[in-house]
Amino acid sequence: MQVILDLCLVPLGVGVSVSQYVAECHRVLQEAGLKHQLHAYGTNIEGDWDAVMAAVKRCHERVHEMGAPRITTTIKLGTRTDREQTMADKVQSVEKKLQ
Amino acid sequence: MQVILDLCLVPLGVGVSVSQYVAECHRVLQEAGLKHQLHAYGTNIEGDWDAVMAAVKRCHERVHEMGAPRITTTIKLGTRTDREQTMADKVQSVEKKLQ
Amino acid sequence: MQVILDLCLVPLGVGVSVSQYVAECHRVLQEAGLKHQLHAYGTNIEGDWDAVMAAVKRCHERVHEMGAPRITTTIKLGTRTDREQTMADKVQSVEKKLQ
Amino acid sequence: MQVILDLCLVPLGVGVSVSQYVAECHRVLQEAGLKHQLHAYGTNIEGDWDAVMAAVKRCHERVHEMGAPRITTTIKLGTRTDREQTMADKVQSVEKKLQ
Numbered sequence: 001m002q003v004i005l006d007l008c009l010v011p012l013g014v015g016v017s018v019s020q021y022v023a024e025c026h027r028v029l030q031e032a033g034l035k036h037q038l039h040a041y042g043t044n045i046e047g048d049w050d051a052v053m054a055a056v057k058r059c060h061e062r063v064h065e066m067g068a069p070r071i072t073t074t075i076k077l078g079t080r081t082d083r084e085q086t087m088a089d090k091v092q093s094v095e096k097k098l099q
Numbered sequence: 100m101q102v103i104l105d106l107c108l109v110p111l112g113v114g115v116s117v118s119q120y121v122a123e124c125h126r127v128l129q130e131a132g133l134k135h136q137l138h139a140y141g142t143n144i145e146g147d148w149d150a151v152m153a154a155v156k157r158c159h160e161r162v163h164e165m166g167a168p169r170i171t172t173t174i175k176l177g178t179r180t181d182r183e184q185t186m187a188d189k190v191q192s193v194e195k196k197l198q
Numbered sequence: 199m200q201v202i203l204d205l206c207l208v209p210l211g212v213g214v215s216v217s218q219y220v221a222e223c224h225r226v227l228q229e230a231g232l233k234h235q236l237h238a239y240g241t242n243i244e245g246d247w248d249a250v251m252a253a254v255k256r257c258h259e260r261v262h263e264m265g266a267p268r269i270t271t272t273i274k275l276g277t278r279t280d281r282e283q284t285m286a287d288k289v290q291s292v293e294k295k296l297q
Numbered sequence: 298m299q300v301i302l303d304l305c306l307v308p309l310g311v312g313v314s315v316s317q318y319v320a321e322c323h324r325v326l327q328e329a330g331l332k333h334q335l336h337a338y339g340t341n342i343e344g345d346w347d348a349v350m351a352a353v354k355r356c357h358e359r360v361h362e363m364g365a366p367r368i369t370t371t372i373k374l375g376t377r378t379d380r381e382q383t384m385a386d387k388v389q390s391v392e393k394k395l396q
Contacts, residue, residue, distance in 0.1 A: 001159065006305075006338035008373055013181070016211035016268045016379060019387075023394035038391060039336040040343075040384035041303035041373050049159075053152055060100065060148075060178050069181035070214045074272045075174040076305055076338050076371055079159050082112070082168035082313060087337035090316075094335060097320035105206075105239035107274055112313035115280060115367045118288075122295035137292060138237040139244075139285035140204035140274050169313045173371045175206055175239050175272055181214060186238035189217075193236060196221035199357065211379070247357075251350055258298065258346075258376050267379035273372040277357050280310075280366035 001049040004087055005077040008042035009059055011068035024066060025059040032058070037087060042074075046087050049079070100148040103186055104176040107141035108158055110167030123165060124158040131157070136186060141173075145186050148178070199247045202285055203275040206240035207257055209266030222264060223257040230256070235285060240272075244285050247277070298346040301384055302374040305339035306356055308365030321363060322356040329355070334384060339371075343384045346376070 011021045022043070029036040029045060032055040036045045045052050060071055110120045121142070128135040128144060131154040135144045144151050159170055209219045220241070227234040227243060230253040234243045243250050258269055308318045319340070326333040326342060329352040333342045342349050357368055 001156075004337060006336075008303075010208060010210070010270055012208070012210065012216070013214035016377070017390075018210070019390040020394050022391045026391070026395060037337065038388055039303075040301060040334065040341040040387045041339075041375070044337040046337075049156060053156070057100075057148060057152070064178070064180045070177070070179040072175065072177045072208055074373055075176070076171065077174070078169070078171045078338070079163070080169040080313070081163045090337045091335055093314075093316040094319045094323070097317050098323060103238060105237075107204075109307060109309070109369055111307070111309065111315070115278070115310035116291075117309070118291040119295050121292045125292070125296055136238065137289055138204075139202060139235065139242040139288045140276070141239075143238040145238075171307055173274055177239070179214070189238045190236055192215075192217040193220045193224070196218050197224055199354075247354060251354070255298075255346060255350070262376070262378045268375070268377040270373065270375045273374070274369065275372070276367070276369045277361070278367040279361045 001079055002084065003049045003052050003077050003079050004090065005045045005052050005075060006042045007045060007056060007075055009063060009071060009073045011063050012070040012072060014068045021063045021066060021068065024062055028058045028062055029055055044087050100178055101183065102148045102151050102176050102178050103189065104144045104151050104174060105141045106144060106155060106172065106174055108162060108170060108172045110162050111169040111171060113167050120162045120165060120167065123161050127157045127161055128154055143186050199277055200282065201247045201250050201275050201277050202288065203243045203250050203273060204240045205243060205254060205273055207261060207269060207271045209261050210268040210270060212266045219261045219264060219266060222260050226256045226260055227253055242285050298376055299381065300346045300349050300374050300376050301387065302342045302349050302372060303339045304342060304353060304370065304372055306360065306368060306370045308360050309367040309369060311365045318360045318363060318365065321359050325355045325359055326352055341384050
């Protein structure tokens with residue numbers, strides 16, 4: 001099962017600046033070989049359900065290892081059985097309607 | 100790693116009424132033996148990360164099997180390494196502050 | 199336009215314990231006279247769109263006034279034009295399917 | 298109060314394809330003169346709290362007018378009092394950590 005997932009991980013108890021933790025999550029996604037795209041309020045990821053979810057778990061583990069005692073994460077995720085769809089497809093289908 | 104997770108699964112392409120799909124997810128959580136609590140905009144679940152995530156995946160599989168061609172899900176999830184905390188603890192710590 | 203909204207406000211830069219800020223948001227909702235229900239990962243609120251959104255803004259203002267320099271909030275919200283629906287209706291429609 | 302907001306609006310009861318509704322929301326944001334950026338699982342918006350929230354409401358109204366009887370929306374939103382921050386700043390602060 002393929003999934004497109006929007007990940008927004010927020011460490012608590014480490015002050016207001018969270019960019020180093022988000023950067024570390026990007027290294028996790030990179031290491032996992034998953035297609036991903038940073039945006040201003042999260043990171044979009046696409047891939048096989050199990051691979052994507054394993055990476056999300058690894059992000060939590062890694063951010064705790066960096067010293068964050070608490071993490072709250074918001075995820076949006078989509079699956080479909082009617083057809084294959086990539087992150088790029090989703091953006092393009094909206095842009096086509098805007099022309 | 101323990102997790103507290105808020106699950107809100109929305110099937111698309113099956114009309115406006117989604118309660119039968121939410122009910123099916125509750126059966127999945129029940130079968131998994133996970134502590135869970137329905138509320139007006141989702142279901143809170145607590146347990147081991149892998150067990151909870153396996154149940155979330157099973158919910159997607161089951162709702163697709165019921166005929167929904169597309170699903171979009173919103174999840175909030177929290178982990179902490181400083182102490183153990185249950186769903187009941189979270190509610191109580193707020194209620195204490197309200198007294 | 200009526201709305202059912204799930205609010206999860208997270209103050210950053212104030213340590214790991216956030217219950218006093220959540221409690222303050224409950225006072226804001228109380229003062230606004232809005233029907234609301236605390237759960238383990240947020241608070242459900244129901245009411246007129248403008249009244250609910252004014253209360254959400256007031257929560258942000260109040261939590262900043264309490265000293266939180268940064269807030270990240272996750273909201274789920276639903277509107278419908280086909281029929282009226284309360285928070286209690288939503289829970290009951292799932293529970294009926296589980297009987 | 299400035300806000301950075303991630304909007305993901307999902308119409309129900311209109312089939313599996315939602316791109317025309319997302320496109321309409323972009324027209325609403327355009328008309329409102331708000332800075333916004335489409336991504337694969339939502340749209341980031343930045344601006345004054347009241348202007349952004351008025352646009353979110355207008356999106357719901359417009360999508361209902363297009364025929365969607367039910368809408369469920371997921372929003373992430375951030376405010377801060379310690380400093381000004383744009384959507385571009387947020388992405389850059391992570392990218393700097395990745396160099």
